[in-house]
Every structure is written in C-alpha cells, then in structure tokens.
Amino acid sequence: MDFQEIVDADGRIEPRDDMPEGYRKTLIRQIAQHAHSEIIGMQPEGNWITRAPSLRRKAILVAKVQDEAGHGLYLYSAAETLGVERSELMDMLHTGRQKYSTIFNYPTTCWADVAAIGWLVDGAAIMNQVPLTRCSYGPYARAMTRVCKEESFHQRQGFEAMMVLASGTPAQRTMAQEALDRWWWPALMMFGPSDTDSPNSAQSMAWGIKRFSNDELRQRFVDATVPQAEHLGLTVPDPDLRWEGEHYRFGEIDWDEFFTVMKGNGPCNRQRMAHRVAAHEDGAWVREAAAAYAAKQKSPTVTAAA
Amino acid sequence: MLWEVFVRSKRGLSHTHVGSLHAADAHLALRNARDLYTRRQEGVSLWVVPAEEIVASSPEEKDAFFDPAGDKVYRHPTFYDVPEGLTHL
Numbered sequence: 001m002d003f004q005e006i007v008d009a010d011g012r013i014e015p016r017d018d019m020p021e022g023y024r025k026t027l028i029r030q031i032a033q034h035a036h037s038e039i040i041g042m043q044p045e046g047n048w049i050t051r052a053p054s055l056r057r058k059a060i061l062v063a064k065v066q067d068e069a070g071h072g073l074y075l076y077s078a079a080e081t082l083g084v085e086r087s088e089l090m091d092m093l094h095t096g097r098q099k100y101s102t103i104f105n106y107p108t109t110c111w112a113d114v115a116a117i118g119w120l121v122d123g124a125a126i127m128n129q130v131p132l133t134r135c136s137y138g139p140y141a142r143a144m145t146r147v148c149k150e151e152s153f154h155q156r157q158g159f160e161a162m163m164v165l166a167s168g169t170p171a172q173r174t175m176a177q178e179a180l181d182r183w184w185w186p187a188l189m190m191f192g193p194s195d196t197d198s199p200n201s202a203q204s205m206a207w208g209i210k211r212f213s214n215d216e217l218r219q220r221f222v223d224a225t226v227p228q229a230e231h232l233g234l235t236v237p238d239p240d241l242r243w244e245g246e247h248y249r250f251g252e253i254d255w256d257e258f259f260t261v262m263k264g265n266g267p268c269n270r271q272r273m274a275h276r277v278a279a280h281e282d283g284a285w286v287r288e289a290a291a292a293y294a295a296k297q298k299s300p301t302v303t304a305a306a
Numbered sequence: 307m308l309w310e311v312f313v314r315s316k317r318g319l320s321h322t323h324v325g326s327l328h329a330a331d332a333h334l335a336l337r338n339a340r341d342l343y344t345r346r347q348e349g350v351s352l353w354v355v356p357a358e359e360i361v362a363s364s365p366e367e368k369d370a371f372f373d374p375a376g377d378k379v380y381r382h383p384t385f386y387d388v389p390e391g392l393t394h395l
Contacts, residue, residue, distance in 0.1 A: 016364070016365045017365050018365075067345070080308070142325070146325075293330065
C-alpha cells in the first residue's frame with residue numbers, strides 16, 4: 001500500500017516508510033512546536049514551586065512540572081524519528097524560528113493562576129491532544145497516548161486547587177475568580193485561529209494529522225468547561241456566553257491579542273526565551289562533562305588501567 | 307547519543323519498546339530512562355540499547371521479505387477441517 005492508501009484506511013505511517021516531503025516537514029514543525037510548548041510550559045508553573053501553599057501542593061506541582069519535561073522529551077524523540085537532530089530543534093526554538101503555544105507567554109501572578117492553568121490550560125491541551133492519539137504518524141500518536149494519560153492528573157489537580165480556593169475565604173474566592181478572568185480567553189486561543197483563518201488545516205486533515213477543526217475543538221472545550229465553572233460558583237468572563245440548543249455560544253475572541261502574542265509581543269515572550277536560552281547555556285558544562293566521561297570510559301587506556 | 311528504551315511492565319511479561327532518549331553513556335541512559343518512562347511504576351525492569359546498534363528490516367523490502375509466509379496457510383490450525391462434535395482437537 002502506498003502512503004495515501006494507508007492514511008485513508010486509517011493505518012499508521014512508521015518512521016522509515018515513504019512519505020510526502022510536505023507531510024514530513026509539517027510533522028516535524030508540529031511535533032517540535034508541541035515539544036517546545038511542553039518545556040516552555042514548565043516556566044510559569046515552576047515559578048510557584050518554592051511558594052506553593054502546602055507541602056502537598058508543592059509535591060504535586062513538582063510532579064506536574066517534571067511531567068511537562070517528560071512530555072517534551074517524548075515529543076522531541078518522536079520528531080527525531082523523522083530525521084531531524086535534537087540540537088537542530090533546540091536551535092530553532094532558541095533563535096525563534098520555531099514557536100511554542102502563546103498561552104505560556106502569560107505571567108502567573110498568584111497561586112490561583114497555577115490552579116487555573118491546571119484546570120483550563122491542561123484541560124484545553126487534553127481536548128487538543130486526545131484526537132492526536134489517533135494521528136496517522138505512529139511515533140507521534142504513541143507519544144500522545146502517554147502524554148494524555150498523564151495530563152488528566154494535571155487537569156484534576158488544577159480543578160481541585162480551584163475548588164479549595166472557590167470554597168474558601170472571600171479573598172480566596174476573589175483570587176479564584178480573577179484567575180479565571182485572566183486565563184479564560186487565552187485558554188480559548190490555545191485552539192488556534194478560527195477555521196476560516198487556518199490555511200493548513202485542510203491538508204493536515206487529508207494527511208490524518210488533524211481529526212477535528214480548531215473551532216470544533218474550541219466548542220467542545222467551552223461546552224465541557226462552563227458547567228465546571230458553574231460548579232465552582234465562578235463566572236466565565238464573557239457577557240455573550242449563553243446556552244443555545246446543544247452548545248454554548250460564546251463571544252468573539254480578541255484575535256489581535258492572539259497574533260500580538262504569537263509575534264513575540266505578549267507579556268512574557270522575552271522573559272521565557274531568555275530563561276530558556278540561559279538554562280541551555282548554563283547546562284552546557286554538564287553535557288560536556290557527561291560526553292567527556294563517556295569518551296574516557298570508552299578509551300582503551302582507561303579500560304586497561306581499570 | 308540516541309538510545310532505545312524497553313520496559314518490562316511486570317514479571318511474566320516481555321520487555322516492550324516504549325520510546326527513545328538521549329544520553330552520553332549507558333549508565334546515564336538507564337537513569338534517564340527510569341526518570342522518563344517509569345515515573346508511575348510502569349516497569350520492573352529496563353533495557354537501553356544504542357539506537358545505531360539495532361539492525362532493522364527495510365520497509366521497502368517489506369513485501370519480498372515477508373511474502374514467503376503468505377502462501378503457507380497450513381501453518382494455522384484454522385486450515386484444517388475438524389468433524390463436528392469432536393473436542394480436544
């Protein structure tokens with residue numbers, strides 16, 4: 001069977017199979033940008049590890065941030081099966097030639113933001129990622145299966161932390177509401193531009209990379225999340241939000257904000273990149289030392305001496 | 307250096323390929339594999355193998371390579387007729 005026959009029959013493409021160059025390039029870009037998002041996503045939450053309100057919350061947050069690193073690594077490995085080097089991908093992130101999700105360019109100004117990220121940002125990520133477990137490229141689909149299993153802990157711990165705040169003192173309720181106000185719209189933007197403004201979607205659908213359109217997934221997220229906000233007794237910051245037939249209708253997204261953040265001018269773009277590049281450079285001596293040690297172990301003189 | 311990782315999820319099952327990772331040497335690869343693939347007790351044993359040491363069949367030769375088994379249906383028990391009513395066959 002050739003490539004399109006396999007895809008049309010809902011089969012999986014594996015690393016050394018013949019594939020169109022466009023398919024390979026699209027996947028490298030998408031998987032790499034997904035991986036970059038995971039590791040940049042460690043920053044806004046890592047910001048609160050030292051100030052988590054209890055040891056329990058701290059242990060949970062450390063585990064979550066470690067998972068994000070793990071997700072990045074699963075994804076970089078999947079991208080590498082397409083014949084690109086890890087170092088090239090890191091370089092493209094560090095020089096701004098590949099992007100990451102706009103959501104991580106917003107600051108975490110208080111503890112409630114960490115709770116809101118788990119609930120909304122990881123909730124939106126799950127909505128996006130579950131269909132990717134059936135993506136036509138085998139290594140990406142398998143990485144997504146692992147990621148999705150772990151994300152559901154992320155979303156639940158966030159919702160639980162929101163519940164604690166929402167049922168706490170008036171000041172804690174206010175914190176929870178303000179966090180929802182800050183994160184609601186950026187979370188909706190995570191599904192990407194509207195279908196009318198998403199030129200590559202049709203091709204990705206034909207290739208079996210994408211299963212549902214941006215707007216379909218966004219609608220699912222709104223439908224799933226509004227009742228959760230009601231359960232918390234919080235108000236979704238959208239005056240146009242209303243139940244209509246089988247779905248929630250919601251107001252217009254501020255696409256100017258989305259494109260501003262995407263182009264590098266969000267509240268934290270420069271800070272996130274500076275931190276990432278610094279972490280990479282500061283870690284260079286560790287990589288060099290590990291490589292030198294490995295080379296030494298291999299050299300015949302050392303083996304003889306030992 | 308790229309390593310392929312295999313995990314035995316529990317005693318009695320064989321090691322299964324779970325993914326790959328980068329590490330400078332075998333010892334670090336094992337440590338990284340522990341942190342990356344068994345954070346939730348997914349395994350009781352780990353193998354790491356240098357990716358370049360794996361010899362793989364080629365996808366282009368797939369048909370010619372696996373075809374010889376294609377016309378040997380008599381290797382399967384379903385090939386044989388069994389009289390109705392008989393058991394343990």
